[in-house]
Amino acid sequence: MRHTIAALVENRPGVLTKVSGLFSRRRFNIESLAVGVTERPDVSRITIVVAGDDTVLEQVLKQLNKLIDIIHVTKLSPKNSVSRELALIKVGVDSATRSEVMQIVDVFRAKIIDVAADSLIVEVTGDRSKITAMEHLLSQFGIKELVRTGDIALHRSSTTAEDIANQGEVN
Amino acid sequence: MTNNITGAKALIESLKKENVEVIFGYPGGAMLPIYDELYDADIRHILVRHEQAAAHAADGYARATGKTGVCFATSGPGGTNLVTGIATAYMDSVPIVAVTGQVPRSLLGVDAFQEADITGITMPITKHNYLIKKAEEIPRVVKEAFYIASTGRPGPVLIDIPKDVTTDLLDFNYPEEINLRSYKPVAAVNIEQLKQAASLIKASEKPVIYAGGGIIISHAAEELLQFAELIAAPVTATLMGKGAFPDTHPLSVGMPGMHGTKYANYAIQESDLIIAVGARFDDRVTGKIESFAPSAKIIHIDIDPAEIRKNVRVDVPVVGDAKTVLTKLTALIKQHQPKTSRWLGRVNKWKKEFPLHYKKNDMIKPQYVVESIYELYPDAIIVTEVGQNQMWAEQYFKYTKPRTFISSGGLGTMGYGFPAAIGAKVGRPDATVIDIAGDGSFQMNSQEIATAVQSEIPVVVAILNNGYLGMVHQWQELFFEERYSSTVIEESVDFVKLAEAYNAVGLRAVKPEDVKPILKEAVESGKPTIIDFIIDKTENVFPMVPAGAAINEIIDLE
Numbered sequence: 001m002r003h004t005i006a007a008l009v010e011n012r013p014g015v016l017t018k019v020s021g022l023f024s025r026r027r028f029n030i031e032s033l034a035v036g037v038t039e040r041p042d043v044s045r046i047t048i049v050v051a052g053d054d055t056v057l058e059q060v061l062k063q064l065n066k067l068i069d070i071i072h073v074t075k076l077s078p079k080n081s082v083s084r085e086l087a088l089i090k091v092g093v094d095s096a097t098r099s100e101v102m103q104i105v106d107v108f109r110a111k112i113i114d115v116a117a118d119s120l121i122v123e124v125t126g127d128r129s130k131i132t133a134m135e136h137l138l139s140q141f142g143i144k145e146l147v148r149t150g151d152i153a154l155h156r157s158s159t160t161a162e163d164i165a166n167q168g169e170v171n
Numbered sequence: 172m173t174n175n176i177t178g179a180k181a182l183i184e185s186l187k188k189e190n191v192e193v194i195f196g197y198p199g200g201a202m203l204p205i206y207d208e209l210y211d212a213d214i215r216h217i218l219v220r221h222e223q224a225a226a227h228a229a230d231g232y233a234r235a236t237g238k239t240g241v242c243f244a245t246s247g248p249g250g251t252n253l254v255t256g257i258a259t260a261y262m263d264s265v266p267i268v269a270v271t272g273q274v275p276r277s278l279l280g281v282d283a284f285q286e287a288d289i290t291g292i293t294m295p296i297t298k299h300n301y302l303i304k305k306a307e308e309i310p311r312v313v314k315e316a317f318y319i320a321s322t323g324r325p326g327p328v329l330i331d332i333p334k335d336v337t338t339d340l341l342d343f344n345y346p347e348e349i350n351l352r353s354y355k356p357v358a359a360v361n362i363e364q365l366k367q368a369a370s371l372i373k374a375s376e377k378p379v380i381y382a383g384g385g386i387i388i389s390h391a392a393e394e395l396l397q398f399a400e401l402i403a404a405p406v407t408a409t410l411m412g413k414g415a416f417p418d419t420h421p422l423s424v425g426m427p428g429m430h431g432t433k434y435a436n437y438a439i440q441e442s443d444l445i446i447a448v449g450a451r452f453d454d455r456v457t458g459k460i461e462s463f464a465p466s467a468k469i470i471h472i473d474i475d476p477a478e479i480r481k482n483v484r485v486d487v488p489v490v491g492d493a494k495t496v497l498t499k500l501t502a503l504i505k506q507h508q509p510k511t512s513r514w515l516g517r518v519n520k521w522k523k524e525f526p527l528h529y530k531k532n533d534m535i536k537p538q539y540v541v542e543s544i545y546e547l548y549p550d551a552i553i554v555t556e557v558g559q560n561q562m563w564a565e566q567y568f569k570y571t572k573p574r575t576f577i578s579s580g581g582l583g584t585m586g587y588g589f590p591a592a593i594g595a596k597v598g599r600p601d602a603t604v605i606d607i608a609g610d611g612s613f614q615m616n617s618q619e620i621a622t623a624v625q626s627e628i629p630v631v632v633a634i635l636n637n638g639y640l641g642m643v644h645q646w647q648e649l650f651f652e653e654r655y656s657s658t659v660i661e662e663s664v665d666f667v668k669l670a671e672a673y674n675a676v677g678l679r680a681v682k683p684e685d686v687k688p689i690l691k692e693a694v695e696s697g698k699p700t701i702i703d704f705i706i707d708k709t710e711n712v713f714p715m716v717p718a719g720a721a722i723n724e725i726i727d728l729e
Contacts, residue, residue: 010353014302018294025295055480062477068299068319071353 032150199245201272226256231591262581323356385449556612586615
């Protein structure tokens with residue numbers, strides 16, 4: 001089972017190390033991890049996708065909660081959240097295949113962001129399965145390089161990092 | 172507010188605000204400004220001979236007193252030498268604050284002389300740690316460090332301070348309040364879960380209370396006693412929970428697990444309800460986890476939610492402080508008629524049938540040494556090393572009060588006992604403090620005799636000398652066809668001469684009748700004393716649950 005976890009953390013040096021160190025030490029499997037600052041400069045959001053059963057998920061959440069620099073941790077259910085991933089894919093092309101690749105890019109509502117004589121860089125955003133499908137389709141042309149950001153996700157409700165951070169201060 | 176003081180001065184002032192009365196430490200280049208401030212400060216400093224001992228002494232002080240222990244070490248090797256001590260405290264939830272010097276900020280990250288990334292190294296073995304970047308942070312960080320170390324589930328906190336930060340000036344203002352939005356150590360107890368726990372307890376015919384170190388940390392021994400008597404349940408206290416419940420009480424069944432009593436293990440295995448309080452279902456307690464307490468429902472009371480369902484299935488989790496939870500549970504259950512009389516009869520029958528036992532001969536038996544210590548000094552604080560000595564010290568002394576048994580349970584650190592005993596004696600100068608040691612463990616920190624002598628800390632070390640690294644030797648005897656690979660150390664050191672070389676008292680006993688007089692001589696000497704008890708080297712620790720077996724598959728002498 002794959003679970004998406006959102007953590008609001010203090011935006012301080014070393015926090016990401018504490019989180020990733022916890023995962024390796026407790027033998028939790030990270031599928032992806034994305035980190036960036038939120039609307040509050042002192043708070044970062046880490047989105048982690050972990051593989052494991054419910055017991056593992058429970059432990060991950062509880063152990064993360066114990067880290068002093070973690071302000072709030074929650075599991076995001078697919079129903080109540082949206083998640084996206086971005087990938088950049090460098091595809092080998094020649095004059096014969098270039099237009100075919102461009103058609104696929106169109107259908108996927110992806111973008112071409114760099115053009116060279118023998119390759120294109122495609123930017124695609126979507127959920128994990130869309131990106132995997134895109135990757136699969138482009139592989140016949142020869143993928144030279146590929147990078148994925150890992151999932152980022154938000155809860156659908158209107159809660160902000162500001163709310164949660166303030167809540168933390170009150171409690 | 173005091174204007175324009177150095178970072179070093181601010182550190183010492185902050186420690187005073189936290190009522191620190193003693194620091195265990197070792198100076199070094201990066202700590203020079205701090206030690207210079209300490210020179211005139213009204214805080215006692217105990218100079219150890221190895222930084223590992225500073226961490227263990229702070230830990231022993233904390234366990235004996237309930238206060239937060241403090242240790243100092245310099246950058247690089249100073250900090251790395253603390254690591255074993257910090258990990259020991261982390262595993263056993265002991266509040267210590269470790270302060271390490273660091274190279275100046277301009278040299279951070281360039282592999283400077285005596286530079287080590289101690290915050291990186293100690294990340295997985297501290298509750299939290301800090302690298303201070305500005306002198307102004309010192310008061311807030313010290314305040315937070317003591318708060319984090321001592322609240323919730325306690326643990327070690329490390330503060331790393333670059334040397335130039337300790338000479339920078341700041342306006343000192345010690346914060347009155349803590350503002351940590353991300354740390355809420357105690358959650359309110361869930362009343363629904365308490366009610367569920369209460370109804371399981373009322374319905375139970377074969378309950379067992381499994382009490383851990385959390386009882387001692389939370390000062391809940393009195394509450395545990397009332398609760399146990401109310402529900403009339405046998406109590407098994409873990410190694411960390413020794414003293415949480417009196418060993419002399421009729422409901423006490425001794426320790427569970429690998430070297431626990433047969434009757435504690437049988438009781439757990441036949442129980443219909445395990446009430447775990449401040450204990451964490453460690454593998455040394457549960458044995459083969461799939462076979463642990465097969466017919467029991469489990470109530471798990473712990474302040475750390477992450478402990479619940481970490482190792483075993485739990486029917487009713489109760490997150491909260493042991494003292495609070497036990498008080499509330501007792502109130503909920505009041506006027507209850509326990510249905511446990513048949514169960515207690517069965518447990519008592521096991522107690523009579525399978526007592527702890529050993530055979531006497533004309534040699535000194537290690538168990539007899541421990542029994543003699545109990546007979547002569549029942550109120551002593553017993554500190555142990557790790558291995559056979561630790562198990563005998565647990566089995567043959569009757570602990571009746573919290574903070575009287577001090578031992579490295581989780582990490583199992585050989586060399587812990589002697590420096591921890593020094594820390595305990597500094598914290599409790601009124602008490603007789605005896606380190607029950609093995610000849611192997613003691614040698615891991617024997618240099619601390621110098622500390623005890625110089626700082627006049629009269630602890631007694633009772634070495635149960637069998638010339639072996641005994642516990643490993645025992646496993647080799649039982650499970651490795653008596654192939655004693657690297658566990659024989661006999662006649663490699665004369666402990667009496669070693670003690671005398673340090674100007675401590677060294678004594679030796681070779682006959683059973685010498686044991687008590689020599690113990691008396693040691694305690695009455697009022698000086699650091701090392702006793703070399705030459706024991707029967709064939710003696711092993713029993714009963715014993717072999718690794719990977721269920722805890723009722725317990726083997727005994729013969």
